[in-house]
Amino acid sequence: MLNVPPVSKNVPPQHSPPEKTGKKVGIIYNDVKPVACQVSQELIIKLETYGCQVETATGLGGLLGYASAEKPPTLTPIEALVPEAFDGAMDFAIVLGGDGTVLSAFRQVAPQGIPLLAVNTGHMGFLTEAYLNQLPYALEQVLAGNYQIEERTMVAVSLVRSGQTMWEALCLNEMVLHREPLTSMCHFEVTIGRHSPVDIAADGIILSTPTGSTAYSLSAGGPVITPGVKVLQLIPICPHSLAARGLVFPSAEPVSVSSANPDPLVMVVDGNAGCYVAPGDRVCLREAKFPAKFIRLKDPEFFKVLREKLGWGLPHIAKPTSVELP
The missing domain is CATH 3.40.50.10330 (Probable inorganic polyphosphate/atp-NAD kinase; domain 1)
Structure with missing residues (x-):
């Protein structure tokens, strides 16, 4: 496959790479x-x-x-x-x-x-x-x-139950939290940094990095954010209120999300990892150190x-x- 004929005229010319790099x-x-x-x-x-x-x-x-x-x-x-x-x-x-x-x-x-x-x-x-x-x-x-x-920016996502971390993962695109089935509305309580908690009634919420702004959050009506901006964005999925709109905030602000509903939620990270979130659990996000x-x-x-x-x-x-x- 390294000798595949070019399919584009924009492929630069090839030269001999350095010998014996030791890398x-x-x-x-x-x-x-x-x-x-x-x-x-x-x-x-x-x-x-x-x-x-x-x-x-x-x-x-x-x-x-x-x-x-x-x-x-x-x-x-x-x-x-x-x-x-x-x-x-x-x-x-x-x-x-x-x-x-x-x-x-x-x-x-x-x-x-x-x-x-x-x-x-x-x-x-x-x-x-x-x-x-x-x-x-x-x-x-x-x-x-x-x-x-x-x-x-990457985000560290964790599931906290009774003060104990039960699950965690790195996130480059987004964390999605919703009910099963997705069409069921849920009340999410979201706390960002030192600010007062806010209540969002929606089918789900998306917390996205700038890299993930061109993924699920874009399809849900969120803005495109250039990668170098140190922010995260919160996007409600099919909100029940005209007042519930997307929010962009500094990525240094930690985020905590919980649900007031008695049913379990489903958390999905980057589309390829996730777990169930029981009533009383908190989903916590913070900017990763790497x-x-x-x-x-x-x-x-x-x-x-x-x-x-x-x-x-x-x-x-x-x-x-x-x-x-x-």
């Missing part, structure tokens, strides 16, 4: 996608020819799954998801997959501060930096040190990504001309 490099891949598995094996061989120490892991290691309603949630500490060989000595890691694999991979490497080069083998690839046909050039540039790091570190081969251009991936800013109507009609 420690990680590979995280989506093991349910054959193309990602094949590329990971070819990438191991390529990196070893450059003198790299290569460690591998699958994206499955970053998935906590969903706890059942019948059993209490199981606590897996945030740092416990880091693969054994992925330590502070690792120079960088390459993730092969789609956006879901990228989210899972950051849950695995962020506690060690390892930067990720995200290569798209999925569908949209909103969070990825390169396509498969660009991988040889991207690998050359990263091994030569020709890249920059873009840091993005950010997600994206490897960028050029200056990040967020508006360009919005235009290419989501069609933002494209003209949808014919523009007037100076030509006079007869």
Whole structure:
């Protein structure tokens, strides 16, 4: 797959990367996608020819799954998801997959501060930096040190019951809290920092980072927030009041959410981890002490990504001309 013919005229020319770099490099891949598995094996061989120490892991290691309603949630500490060989000595890691694999991979490497080069083998690839046909050039540039790091806010989400942490996870996109079924309305009590609690009646709520502002919260009517802004946003899902609208606040403010309803809630983090929340539980969010570190081969251009991936800013109507009609 490293020799896939270019499918775009924008693929930069390839040159020989530095010999025998001695770097420690990680590979995280989506093991349910054959193309990602094949590329990971070819990438191991390529990196070893450059003198790299290569460690591998699958994206499955970053998935906590969903706890059942019948059993209490199981606590897996945030740092416990880091693969054994992925330590502070690792120079960088390459993730092969789609956006879901990228989210899972950051849950695995962020506690060690390892930067990720995200290569798209999925569908949209909103969070990825390169396509498969660009991988040889991207690998050359990263091994030569020709890249920059873009840091993005991550959030630590925890479920607290009677003062004890029962479940926790890192979050790069969003935390969603709702009832089962989703169409049932619920009263959420939300406390942000030192401010007074507020009550929101809605089908659910979304607490999103700037990275997640282009995901579920965007579909629920929330604004797009550029990644460098240090904020979080609270978006009600189908609120029962015209006064219940989205709120943007500093990411340094801790958040606590509880429900006044007697029924259990469902919490989902980044779409691939979650658990049930019993009456009396609190869901707590705080800015994580370690950010997600994206490897960028050029200056990040967020508006360009919005235009290419989501069609933002494209003209949808014919523009007037100076030509006079007869």
